[in-house]
Amino acid sequence: MKMKADVAVIGGGVTGLSIAYNLAKQGIEKVVVLEKRYLGAGSSGRCAGGIREQFSTEPMIKLARKSLDMYEKLSDELNFNILFRQGGYLFLAFNEDDMSEIREHVRLQNSLGVGSRIVTPEEAREIFPELNTDGMVGGAFNRRDGIAFPFPVVWGYARAGERLGVEIRKFTEVRDIIVENGSVKGVVAGEERIDCDFVVNAAGGWSKKIYEMAGLKSFNTPVKHEILATEPLKPFLEPMIVNISAGLYFNQSMRGEIIGGIGTHSEPSTDVSSSFEFVKKFAREIVRLVPKIRGVKVLRQWAGLYDMTPDAQPVLGETEIEGFIQANGFSGHGFMLAPVVGELIAKLIATGKVDPLIRPFGFNRFRDGIEPEHTVVG
Numbered sequence: 001m002k003m004k005a006d007v008a009v010i011g012g013g014v015t016g017l018s019i020a021y022n023l024a025k026q027g028i029e030k031v032v033v034l035e036k037r038y039l040g041a042g043s044s045g046r047c048a049g050g051i052r053e054q055f056s057t058e059p060m061i062k063l064a065r066k067s068l069d070m071y072e073k074l075s076d077e078l079n080f081n082i083l084f085r086q087g088g089y090l091f092l093a094f095n096e097d098d099m100s101e102i103r104e105h106v107r108l109q110n111s112l113g114v115g116s117r118i119v120t121p122e123e124a125r126e127i128f129p130e131l132n133t134d135g136m137v138g139g140a141f142n143r144r145d146g147i148a149f150p151f152p153v154v155w156g157y158a159r160a161g162e163r164l165g166v167e168i169r170k171f172t173e174v175r176d177i178i179v180e181n182g183s184v185k186g187v188v189a190g191e192e193r194i195d196c197d198f199v200v201n202a203a204g205g206w207s208k209k210i211y212e213m214a215g216l217k218s219f220n221t222p223v224k225h226e227i228l229a230t231e232p233l234k235p236f237l238e239p240m241i242v243n244i245s246a247g248l249y250f251n252q253s254m255r256g257e258i259i260g261g262i263g264t265h266s267e268p269s270t271d272v273s274s275s276f277e278f279v280k281k282f283a284r285e286i287v288r289l290v291p292k293i294r295g296v297k298v299l300r301q302w303a304g305l306y307d308m309t310p311d312a313q314p315v316l317g318e319t320e321i322e323g324f325i326q327a328n329g330f331s332g333h334g335f336m337l338a339p340v341v342g343e344l345i346a347k348l349i350a351t352g353k354v355d356p357l358i359r360p361f362g363f364n365r366f367r368d369g370i371e372p373e374h375t376v377v378g
């Protein structure tokens with residue numbers, strides 16, 4: 001069997017679905033999303049839902065800022081309640097080196113119009129009174145940051161895309177990419193060949209495989225990241241809390257659960273099993289910071305993949321293969337960037353124009369020298 005599409009998007013996560021929706025919105029008629037499992041089966045359905053503009057490099061701050069602007073209007077745009085709320089992100093440092101990095105980041109953020117501010121341990125406790133500030137040097141707070149519930153964002157983009165004519169094929173694995181004379185000609189999906197001029201690699205932790213299908217060496221590496229949810233508690237925590245010195249982050253969902261993670265793994269792997277080692281490490285760090293949480297029950301734990309790049313920043317845009325477009329390598333930030341990435345990748349495909357916001361994230365930068373993003377937590 002053979003079919004023809006304008007664009008084939010590989011991956012039914014938040015990135016692929018946002019791109020597909022935006023392509024249809026820009027008038028591209030035949031857009032097909034190919035997802036090997038169900039929508040949100042990758043990291044999009046496993047993430048903490050954090051959305052922030054506090055980053056450490058100018059390109060990331062600008063990109064994240066625009067995405068946060070878009071999140072503020074996303075429920076209306078998609079006609080779907082994504083349960084977005086802006087309780088802020090509170091970064092905390094427990095040593096001088098981390099605090100001086102935070103100071104530098106806030107200076108850069110403020111110079112670009114972000115309203116983050118440095119806080120003392122006492123001010124941090126005013127924001128979240130349950131904090132144990134022993135050993136805390138200080139932190140940074142930005143009230144405008146927030147969280148959304150990941151599944152409605154995935155479903156909202158899928159439904160809005162379908163209303164505009166996007167075709168979504170679940171349980172359809174892309175097995176090959178057809179490249180002739182340096183240009184994309186199509187994909188092999190399931191048992192079918194789909195002819196198309198553009199293929200988008202939005203395959204998250206599996207993006208490396210997709211690069212290789214097209215014959216490109218990939219710089220991306222998947223790394224397991226674990227997370228858990230506790231039993232529901234009365235609302236007592238508004239912001240996302242990040243202990244940058246311990247790699248710990250957590251927030252409270254609208255249902256009252258504490259949801260959070262801590263960096264535990266660094267070796268490349270697509271394994272998403274859960275470990276007791278993670279629960280112990282997370283429990284030790286969160287109880288030290290918020291003693292009130294001692295004795296709270298863990299309801300469930302799970303894991304997903306961070307698609308890491310050498311500078312912990314995404315790969316966005318074209319490659320040397322004409323029509324082979326990248327939207328991957330998001331480490332712990334792909335959920336928050338999906339609105340802006342969807343709009344600007346769609347614009348690139350529809351008009352050929354590379355927006356200045358995505359220009360710094362080109363695939364070739366790994367050959368040209370890089371400046372890494374420092375705040376990799378969710």
Ligand SMILES: Cc1cc2nc3c(=O)[nH]c(=O)nc-3n(C[C@H](O)[C@H](O)[C@H](O)COP(=O)(O)OP(=O)(O)OC[C@H]3O[C@@H](n4cnc5c(N)ncnc54)[C@H](O)[C@@H]3O)c2cc1C
Binds near residue numbers: 332336
């Ligand atoms: C525990 C955890 C917490 C996180 N917290 C945050 C957070 O607070 N904020 C934030 O912004 N980000 C966070 N992230 C990162 C975020 O989840 C990801 O960056 C984002 O979801 C990436 O979305 P995506 O659509 O690019 O990839 P994914 O959601 O992984 O989707 C890729 C899809 O491609 C499909 N696929 C792969 N190969 C093929 C193939 N050959 N054919 C067809 N389909 C294929 C997969 O099945 C998958 O569904 C977190 C991640 C984890 C794991």
